[in-house]
Amino acid sequence: MRIDIITVVPDILKSPFEASILKRAIEKELVEVHIHNLRDFSLGNYNQVDDYQFGGGAGMVLMIEPIDKCIQKLRLEREYDEIIYLSPDGKTLNQKMANSLSLLKNIILLCGHYKGVDQRVRDTLITREISIGDYVLSGGELGAAVLCDAIIRLLPGVLNDETSALTDTFQDNLLAPPVYTRPREYKGLAVPEVLLGGNFKAIEDWREEQAFTRTQKLRPDLLE
Known part of the structure; x- marks a missing residue:
């Protein structure tokens, strides 16, 4: 399985994959996890990935163009089973969902930030939206880490005793x-x-x- 995570704050996601079960799964080549900095696809000289929302209101919004560029680059390299947006208004993660996702080959996780992403991203690029609970975090990175843990531990060979997950x-x-x-x-x-x-x-x-x-x-x- 391969998981690509798109984020504006990649440092948040480093430590979960550098310890314990997730680290062992990566070292045993049972899963690949690649973290992509959205600012590598930013606009202009200021690495811009967000802007004010049309119509006014508090909070910045992640722009569609950097996200689209990143996703299209990844799509040129392989096919993806799901492109998932971590959002508080997505369908709540449960064990049945984790079981299903663990059977896939390639997935992209998009981490929201600030006020969220331009709605056109959700309308045209995202195939599924997932929430880890009815509360709001400052970004989707922690949700992505939770989702990865729930999925990866189910992959054959990750746990020492595979019957444990059952x-x-x-x-x-x-x-x-x-x-x-x-x-x-x-x-x-x-x-x-x-x-x-x-x-x-x-x-x-x-x-x-x-x-x-x-x-x-x-x-x-x-x-x-």
Whole structure:
């Protein structure tokens, strides 16, 4: 898989891909992540990528021309399955969406900034808009990092135990069951006996019951 990220502040995106699972995935060549500075496609001598909005109002708007130039350059090099705009009014990211995106080959992520992007970008260049929640950030970079993490960890070979992702919260519209590790008892708090007996059928039944009970209590909307 290849992910191209277009941004006006590339430094924000460096650290997530220089540590932990994402770094290992890149080093193992399971994914390519390329960060493109929109200012490399800017206008004039001042590296302009934004301007005042027509009709007045507070906040600058990212211009269509630099974005179009960047996307067209990338398109000349390969075909893209999706061109995604990270936006607070996009469809909210969920596990089902992450599963679907992880099956794609090439995607572009466009990070909004300031007041957003010229609407013509969204009308003519973007194939999907995604939000990571009902709140506003100063730019789409953190949202892009979250989306990349959600996708990349699902790629075969990224996790040491590939079955781990299949039992994550939300995979079956259920929250994950409780998990425990050593010590068996701490300050009078004991690990449930069923997890210690070696009866794997009983353990799986317990986990399924716990997952349903936790979902019913904490996120009943997932069961609707």
